[in-house]
Amino acid sequence: MLPIKLYSFPTPNGVKISIFLEVLGLKYVPTKVNILKNESKSDWFVKLNPNGRIPTIEDPNTGITLSQTGAILQYLADKYDTDLKYSYKFGTPEYYKTLEYLIFQVSENGPIQGQANHFKIYAKEKIQYGIDRYITDVKRIYGVYEDILSRNAANDSLYLVGDHYTIADFALVGWANSLKNLEIDIHQWLLLGKWFDKIINLPEVQKGLKIPEV
Amino acid sequence: MLPIKLYSFPTPNGVKISIFLEVLGLKYVPTKVNILKNESKSDWFVKLNPNGRIPTIEDPNTGITLSQTGAILQYLADKYDTDLKYSYKFGTPEYYKTLEYLIFQVSENGPIQGQANHFKIYAKEKIQYGIDRYITDVKRIYGVYEDILSRNAANDSLYLVGDHYTIADFALVGWANSLKNLEIDIHQWLLLGKWFDKIINLPEVQKGLKIPEV
Structure with missing residues (x-):
């Protein structure tokens, strides 16, 4: 190709x-x-x-x-x-659950954490209302991920859907990694902390995090 | 069924x-x-x-x-x-363009307009910084939709993708309809105003807007 x-x-x-x-x-x-x-x-x-x-x-x-x-x-x-190494077959419940969590990442986790970053780190004025509003919602959202992992406990809670990684996991890891910029420790959520420690150490993730070179 | x-x-x-x-x-x-x-x-x-x-x-x-x-x-x-009345065949460029604009709706239009609604209408404190930030971005986003329609001018700019409605259009119409709550007139964007006037008057859209009954 x-x-x-x-x-x-x-x-x-x-x-x-x-x-x-x-x-x-x-x-x-x-x-x-x-x-x-x-x-x-x-x-x-x-x-x-x-x-x-x-x-x-x-x-x-x-x-x-x-x-x-x-x-x-x-x-x-x-x-x-x-060969569905990181996916599920089109039309199956797992396929749509992956899509649901992918959309949750792009429509809530990303936008809200982005606003939290803005008010806490980048805004030229300190707007406490904005900081509080978005930090609170970021924490709620990671709490939802903890709940999602707890519902998939059969696989030792390492994957958001089923028994392997999907785009729902890979969409989240970069945002989860940047939680530290908000001084939020992901390990306060037990399953999520375990999920993070494993996925962040995959060599492909480590490499992808640095591309393109700045 | x-x-x-x-x-x-x-x-x-x-x-x-x-x-x-x-x-x-x-x-x-x-x-x-x-x-x-x-x-x-x-x-x-x-x-x-x-x-x-x-x-x-x-x-x-x-x-x-x-x-x-x-x-x-x-x-x-x-x-x-x-029968692909409101879709395009899986795997085609139009299929993924529909998905791109659907994701644009759920990850930018919805979240940002939601924040604009919060700061302009619902927040108990008046935070001018928040109002300005999100109203500005809402207008940018509808400007992007105008650009999208202008790129699809062959079909008289009535559809976001190709020559018929898709889920990218139906995801947007309810949000476009609620722009009036922000005192933003969608007709300031010429193609978008035309798109809106047609889709909002479809009987199925009019019916769907009122469900469930409150």
């Missing part, structure tokens, strides 16, 4: 894709889009993604250009994980 | 599912989960959805229980739109 082009920056959203590309062992070429210099709002990039946000991929094998981490992860799983 | 059970409340997230069930013409039984009385945090509901948020479905035809609007819409399309 031809290498996939990845336009990204090593944020918790960007690394979702480099991590999963590493996990799948696919050939890819990362291009750094420096969001600190607003490069994701440049004309050439907005042509690829009208939303002006990393990551985006171009796959010359299919001609598909795609943005939004949830869509990219699903595409890569559908197209390149055909 | 047996009727699908829908646990919901007529919020912009809740009505995504009732609208699409109406569009598909499927039999379903709505159960009101009164979020104003915190019923979505009750034990019986959290058993169905660990995240404690509406909407959730139970489909007795497949045994699947599912939450997160993005996942539910994809499930309903996969399972019940087999």
Whole structure:
């Protein structure tokens, strides 16, 4: 296959894709889009993604250009994980449970933790209301993940769905890793702490976290 | 088929599912989960959805229980739109473009407009920083939709993807309809205003917006 082009920056959203590309062992070429210099709002990039946000991929094998981490992860799983090492068969309850938790990550965990980061770390004014609102909700959300793991206890709570990793896990690990920036220790949730200690140490995850090089 | 059970409340997230069930013409039984009385945090509901948020479905035809609007819409399309009236064939560029815009709705439009609603309408303190931050981003996001429609101009800009409605459109219409609560007129975006005036008047959309009855 031809290498996939990845336009990204090593944020918790960007690394979702480099991590999963590493996990799948696919050939890819990362291009750094420096969001600190607003490069994701440049004309050439907005042509690829009208939303002006990393990551985006171009796959010359299919001609598909795609943005939004949830869509990219699903595409890569559908197209390149055909032996279902990190997926479940299309149409099964596990397939849709994976999608449910993937959407939970992209629609609640990511956006809310992003707002918490903004108010706690980046905002030029200190707005205590915003800090409290989003830190509280971040903690609630990781509590939901703890509950999700407890419902899958048969597999020693190492996977969000069933008996192996899926895109629901790989979408979360980068965000879970950046919880420390909010001074929140993930080990306060027993199962989640155990889940994190294992997945964060996978060599593919360690490698993907650092791509593209800054 | 047996009727699908829908646990919901007529919020912009809740009505995504009732609208699409109406569009598909499927039999379903709505159960009101009164979020104003915190019923979505009750034990019986959290058993169905660990995240404690509406909407959730139970489909007795497949045994699947599912939450997160993005996942539910994809499930309903996969399972019940087999003649591709509101979908594109699995694996095609249009299929993934639909998924990209669906994820854009659930991960940016919904969460950010939700925060704008909070700071502008519901917060007990008036936090101008929060109002400005989220209103600005809501307008940016609808500007992105305008751009998306302009890229699909061949079809008179009535559909987000290709030449017919998809779950990307039906996910957005309830949120677009509630823009008026922020005193934002969708007609300031020319293509989007035209898109809205057509989709909002579909009888299935009008019916779905009012389910469950409050």
